[in-house]
Amino acid sequence: MKELCITSRSCSVLLDPEGRYQAGEKRDLFLNGEAWGTEYRSVTSLFDLEPDTEYTLESRTEEGKTESLSFRTRKELCTLDVRDFGAKGDGETDDTAMLQAAILCCPEGGRVLIPPGTYATGPLFLKSHMTLEIADGATLALLTDRKRFPVLPEIIPADNPEGEVLMGLWEGDSEEGFASALTAIDVTDTAVIGEGVIDGRGGEGDWWVEPRVKRIARRGNLLYTQRCRNLLFQGLTFLNSPSWNLHPAYSEKLDFIDLQIRAPWDSPNTDGFDPESCRDVRLLGTEISVGDDCIALKSGKIRLGKKYHRACENVEIAWCAMLDGHGGVTLGSEMAGGIRNVKVHHCYMRGNDRGLRVKTRRGRGKDGVIDDILFEKVQMDGVKMPLIVNSMYFCDPDGHSEWVQSREKKPVDETTPRIGTVRFEQVEAVNCKACAGYVLGLPEQPMEHIALKDCFFSFDPEAEALVPVMAEQVEPCRRRGMILKNVRKVTLDHVRYEGVDGDWIDAENTEEITEQ
Secondary structure: OEEEEEOOOOEEEEOOOOOOOEEEEEEEEEEOOEEEEEEEEOEEEEOOOOOOOEEEEEEEEOOOOEEEEEEEOOOOOOEEEHHHHOOOOEEEEEOHHHHHHHHHHOOOOEEEEEOOEEEEEOOEEOOOOEEEEEOOOEEEEEOOOHHHOOEEOOEEEOOOOOOEEEOOEEOOEEOOEEOOOEEEEOOEEEEEEOOOEEEOOOOOOOOOOOOOOOEOEEOOOOEEEEOOEEEEEEOOEEEOOOOOOEEEEOOEEEEEEOOEEEOOOOOOOOOOEOOEOOEEEEEEOOEEEOOOOOEEEEOEOOHHHHHHOOOEEEEEEEOOEEEOOOEEEEEOOOEOOOEEEEEEEEEEEEOOOEEEEEEOOOOOOOOOEEEEEEEEEEEEEOOOEEEEEEOOOOOOOOOOOHHHHOOOOOOOOOOOOEEOEEEEEEEEEEEEOOEEEEEEOOOOOOEEEEEEEOOEEEEOOOOOOEOOOOOOOOOOEOOEEEEEEEEEEEEEEOOEEEOOOOOOEEEEEEEEEEEO
16 A cells, blocks of 8 residues: 555545556455445545544455555644635525635635535635645535636736736637636645535536637636646545636646546536646546546647746656546647656546547647657557547647648648657557557658557457548548558557457558567
């Protein structure tokens, strides 16, 4: 066992390092000798602990294997109960002011407790050096009238090296946006924990109606951070976001542990977890099922990437489950600041359109470099296209233009992005549909290196033909192997497959293929 995080009232633990989202076998847990419950997942969390207290957690498998972990919870100055500030929690009274007052009044090292109840609320703004606990049985139910939401300006002129302060972001650009259910601007050393629910009620208002139309401001998120450091989000359930669910931006040292993120499969642009230009990020033990990409790492569209040169980097995603969404784990397409040093491991995916996905396009710029990416020990079931690299993604108003979609070489210049090395190791995908992998690099800037090691792919015998990547001039395919276009180096090391129709490798403008 391994400790993942500790607060004054909670602890998250890795029970099975070699499991995926589900552990290899269930474990009975005992806390200080008392039965605590049975856990089937690799990551679990303990809540309702006492501050500054020693605990010993013991796990026992059916086969009799026993492990133990001792830890001490953090100190806590005091607890502020939102009910003492006038919050009703009756699901009807607008509790926004009362909840916000408790947060603003919390002294450094204190905790704000939201006890069981349903709290109708607008966006809440976090502050530094505190813990917000949303207890089991407590729901923050977001108001549905957008006219009652604060608006974050896109940029504010400032006397700093950039000449501006970023506030509102929308799909990689600075733009006016509604504040999010939980909004953190320049916040440090804060934890939001608990087994409660944050419900954006996206389908109850007009958030999902004509979602691309800007009405007053762009749709907000359930969580948005800007220029934050040392934040923890643990144990919570996020439901039905107006737009992206969790959108940390330009922040660092962030932990997201043991979360549930859900939205209907047909809800528009409800990405689960989209860190943008963040560094030192961990997403562990989390289940995501949404209407768009489950996870999408980003770093700005054009202007912000060029101005701030802020990559999304040093990211670990592990022991997570990505169910249904369009993409399991996606890099891009807004990646003008670059994406690097990313490790995705011990994860499970089921029913996604595309599993492990890289997407970019001409125009993202020379700083838009994706490199040093490792996908390892990932299991997939029923994922239509497990491995995708697409350098001609047809996003943005000009996405279908000849310049973006041309298969002819264009000049390599300030607008040209680059994909370096992406590795896939011990990836197992069963019941695939269209192909095992599809790489579409740029003719003028081919993908540098794709490497597969100890991977296995098998296909659904009833699969229908599908278009594997979102680009022009791509034919539907069915039960195909690796389709490679514009790649400098391909390494296939002990890659096995079953049920492929035709040749395993279909390569075009690929300089070097090594297979063993």
